[in-house]
Amino acid sequence: MTGFQSSSVASDQPPALAGDSVGWQVHLAARPVRTPTSADFALVKTTVPRPSSGQVLVRNLFLSLDAGARLRMSDVGVPIPLYAVGAVMDGDAVGEVVLSASPDLAVGDLVHHGMGWREYAVADAARFRRVDGQVFSTLSAHLAPYLTAWAGLVDAAGLTAGDTVFVSGAAGAVGGLAGQIARLKGAGRVVGSAGSPAKVAHLVEKLGFDAAFDYHDGQLADRLRQAAPGGVDVYFDNTGGPQLEAAIEVMNPHGRIALCGALASQNGGAGAAGPSNLVLAIAKRLRLRGFLTSDHLGRTDEARDEVAEWLRQGRRHLDETVVDGLENAPRAFVDMLGGAYTGKVVVRLSR
Amino acid sequence: MTGFQSSSVASDQPPALAGDSVGWQVHLAARPVRTPTSADFALVKTTVPRPSSGQVLVRNLFLSLDAGARLRMSDVGVPIPLYAVGAVMDGDAVGEVVLSASPDLAVGDLVHHGMGWREYAVADAARFRRVDGQVFSTLSAHLAPYLTAWAGLVDAAGLTAGDTVFVSGAAGAVGGLAGQIARLKGAGRVVGSAGSPAKVAHLVEKLGFDAAFDYHDGQLADRLRQAAPGGVDVYFDNTGGPQLEAAIEVMNPHGRIALCGALASQNGGAGAAGPSNLVLAIAKRLRLRGFLTSDHLGRTDEARDEVAEWLRQGRRHLDETVVDGLENAPRAFVDMLGGAYTGKVVVRLSR
Known part of the structure; x- marks a missing residue:
């Protein structure tokens, strides 16, 4: 396995596609103890087999970088499957079918799937979902977590x-969408929090939040x-921790909290302090509900079309x-966890 | 105001009822800082006016002692109205109409109302709810919190x-009912926690819990x-604190938590540590919902008849x-908070 820092993808040629060929992948090289670094990833050249019967070969065009992937890199106390060390990091991607041995997908079809962090994916056609290249102005928009934001709200x-809606982590991909969807679905007031003055300004000036503040x-x-x-009627919680406690304090009676993410404990595990004021949920008759997007897939078309x-x-x-280039995915992922970006972060693989 | 310890009610005569007369009440004498003592209460002799037009005079027969009253004695961070120092402590009671100036209630009617901790209550007839003396074998059973347990579940x-149901504080009035109602409404398994080996045995031997443990x-x-x-599908939470954290740990996916009480912080306020593992609510898709019985009054008849x-x-x-005698209510209340009893604690005023 090659350490990421010493790898180079620049001289590699596209696979010939006439037989087994090669493609680059990003593997998990080591489990980060706290904040991941680029050294926890490895860029690895692998063989790309020709699709067998029922399979297709997809050339990935955009990969999604998701903060949730951090939870799968090392055990932080959340019961979801870990990535294996030495194996590819799965993740959402969109690509184009370049070889097909399935009647269900044709060469040229655009597809969404969960085999990201690699140049080429070969699998049964059923593992790919065809997307309409016209519905969004850019193909990468299919990677936006509109379903997460929509289903949570x-x-x-x-x-x-x-409703007055509060969104934490509002400069992130999910949070920014949640704020905008809330507004477009009739919220009376939308407020957000983010991690820098520039992001706070971005929320109000670009994303149409009524007010925002820096949680620092x-x-x-x-x-x-x-x-x-x-007061707050709906809280879309991307952080947990102190912001959840503040929201409980400011919630109106019968308020509802969608528990979506826990950025506050993404590197520290589940042992972070919980809200000390949860007793207020009784007198206020609050409802807190954790959700996973995978339970709401039936809403995909409705949410996508509306957005x-x-x-x-x-x-x-x-x-x-x-971000351009698979070789830059690990650094971009680390920077994203550190708060370097706003909105959805995608890696473009076209070359 | 007379300090409770130095008061005596023994020599007092029943009011003549022909004109204004006297009746004993329990007042809040001081706001407890942590654990209440009998010195925080005062037994006070007051004038009982004749009912004016539209009013009735009710002689209380049973008063309810409720742990929730503790939250109204001093500010523990829960936004509910405090008792005023020097004023009577309201609470649930059942009594008999002894004088009526209202067409809605007749002398001899049995009624349920919220003006407890006193021998006589005078108020508009609308503040009393007639109860059927035959529905339960004892009148005091009308004070059992069956609606709280029923609505929570x-x-x-x-x-x-x-469902597998876990009830904390299960030897208390609400908890014991919640466990029994869960069983009778089809729960697959009912488990409870309590604060002593004797209470644990009581849950299994008397109340039909499948298993129980001492939270100490x-x-x-x-x-x-x-x-x-x-695993646990439904958690009826009477405590908050460490037991809520344990429940979150053991909940099954899509588990539901009814937040009913916070005995763990009844004297310590809302600043008690919250569950450090609330992030698990996301992956498990848990729902936590705080509720107040007063939002579910429409269920009263259904719950009462079933129970x-x-x-x-x-x-x-x-x-x-x-417990016999209004003068013993403060001590019994303090003892109840300390865990001296199981089940519903009522004060009998007949004499």
């Missing part, structure tokens, strides 16, 4: 018109109260950072 | 047949796993402690 939190400024409940003087229409109408901002 | 936790024994998640090897029928059939145990 609609299914988990029961968003209703007029402390006194979180006071800041949230200033941003939402009428795509808003985008066509110019009512939503496609907040995306594009 | 059915409305807040969405109990379904076959530590290693709560391990004890809960032993009691519920198949009464089980009692008539001998399928449910009426777990009740009766």
Whole structure:
């Protein structure tokens, strides 16, 4: 296995596709103890087999970088399957079918699938979902977590018109979408938190949040109260930790909390302090609900079409950072966890 | 105001009822800082006016002692109205109409109301709810928190047949009922926790729990796993704190938690440590819901009739402690908070 830092992909040639060929993949090289570094990844050249009967070969065009992947790199106390050391890191991707041995997908079809962090994916056709290249103006938009944001607001939190919605981690891919979807689905007021003054400005100026604050400024409940003087009806929680505690403090009676992510403990595990004021949930009759996007796949078309229409109408901002080259994926992932970007981060593999 | 310890009620005569008369009340004398003592209460002789037009005079027969009253004695961080120092402590009671100036209630009617901790209550007839003296074998059973237990299981936790149910504080009035109602409504397994070996035995031997453990024994998640090897589907939370954390650890996917009480912080306020593992609620898709009985009053008849029928059939145990005399209410309340009793604690005022 080659350490990532010493690898180079520049001189590699595209596979000939006439027989078994080669493709680059990113593997997990070591389990990070706390904050991952590029040394925890390895860029590895592998053989790409020709598709056998029922299979297709897909050339990936865009990979998704997801903060949730951190939870699968080492055991942080969350019961989800870990990546194996020495194996490819799976993740969402969109690509194009370049060889097909299946009647279900044709060469040239664009597909969404879960075999990212690699140039080529070979698998049964059933593992790929065809996407419409016209629905979004860019193919990468299919990697935006619109379903997560949509299902969290609609299914988990029961968003209703007029609600004041608070989104933490609002400059991230999920949070930025959640704020915008909340607004477009009738929220009365949308407020967000992020990790820098520049991101706070971005939320208000680019994404249409009514108010935002930097969670580093402390006194979180006071800041949230200033941003939402009428209290919070729906909290879309991407962080857990102190921001969840502040939200519980400021929630209105019958408020609803969608538990989506736990950025506050992404490197520290499940042992982070819980909200010390959960007793308030009784008097306020709060509902907290954890959810996984995979339980809401039946909402995919509805959510995608709604979000795509808003985008066509110019009512939503496609907040995306594009990083070029698979070899840059590990660094971009580490930087993303460190808060370097806003919106969705994708890796473009076309070359 | 008379300090409770120096008061005596023994020589007092019943009011003549022909005009204004006297009746004893228990007032809040001081706000307890942590654990209440009898000195925080005062037994006070007050004038009982004749009912004016539309009012009735009710002689209380049984008062309810509720742990929740502790939260109203001093500010422990829960946003519910505090008792005023020097004023009567309200609470649930059942009594008999002895004078009526209302067409809605007649002398001899039995009523349930919220003006406890006093011998006589005078108020508009609308503040009393007539009860059927035949539905339960004892009038005091109307004070049992069957609606709290029933609404928590059915409305807040969405109990379904076959669920494994865990109840903390299970030797208390709400907990004991919750365990029994869960069983009778089709739970597959019912487990409980309590604060002493005698109470643990009581849960299994008298109340029909399948398994129980003493929460003082530590290693709560391990004890809960032993009691519920198949995991927990519904948790009826009367304590918060470490038992809530243990429950989250042992909950099955899609588990539901009814947040009913917070005995773990009843004297310490809302600052007690929250569950450090709430992040598990995401992967497990847990739902936590705080509820107040007052939101579920429409369920009163349904819950009462179901519980009464089980009692008539001998399928449910009426777990009740009766303390005689209003003058003993403060001591009994303090003892109840300290865990001296099992089941519902009522004060009998007949004399």
